[in-house]
Amino acid sequence: MAQALEMGFLEELGKKLDQLERPDWVRSIDTVEQLDADDELAVWIWIVVDTAMPPQEQAQLELAALRKRIRELLIEQAPGLWAYVRIKEDGDGA
């Protein structure tokens, strides 16, 4: 059964994510806690990008690097917690 995360955990994680180096066209990095498809508690980390992004090939390289930095931060800050890292455009609901 999924257990709730400690109070303030996401807020703290969000602050640390905000400090990560990221391209200018990444507007923010948002965190949401919810159950995944297997009813396990997980965190979604949404990389919110500007609609005016560089060409996909370049953007994808930079996003892959950012994803790597996010994963490294998670391993350090929250070992054992699974986070789905996804990308959405600014203004999209998710």
Added chain:
Amino acid sequence: MGVCSYKRGWGWGLTRADGLSLHRDLLKQAHRLARHEPRRPRQASLRRAVSTARYAVFHLMVDAASREIVSGQGQEPLRQGVRRALNHSDMKKACQTLVNWNRNNPSQPLAMMMPRGPNTAVVTMVSAFVDLQQARHDADYDLSCRFSRADAFALLRLADGSFDTLHGMRKAESSRRIFLLTLVFHGRWKR
């Protein structure tokens, strides 16, 4: 199975040639779908791209695991039996055990087989599998979320990475063998 099978004997409706290249074809198809409608991609195309990428990785791993357990020519029916024993949920749990490896309290009996824990190549593949499994679920069932093309491409990149990583590992490499056997037996090892 029955209804989808157009060529008896191989199951899942696959001819020998299809069975050997299904995962590659699925990955190519996922890329085509993600690039469809260059200006304003339809959600249907992006969602199918993500879902197809996830199936490509699933079939890549299932195929490799079945070949790890049953090698040699003329053994396709046996390999088919192994493929049918694999299921998405157990594979995801196996992948999560590997990706959430706790060096202070490692999962047994995996810790005996890989005392140093999973290597970077294995972590790359299992992370991609778990990410794609959830994304596939969102793409197929969650109409409240909207896929961007950047998101679809990023997920496809994970699938590409799984292919490159698995193909880059030597077949005799112990981490590759343990990973593939974990996909099949993890649930039973935990009993």
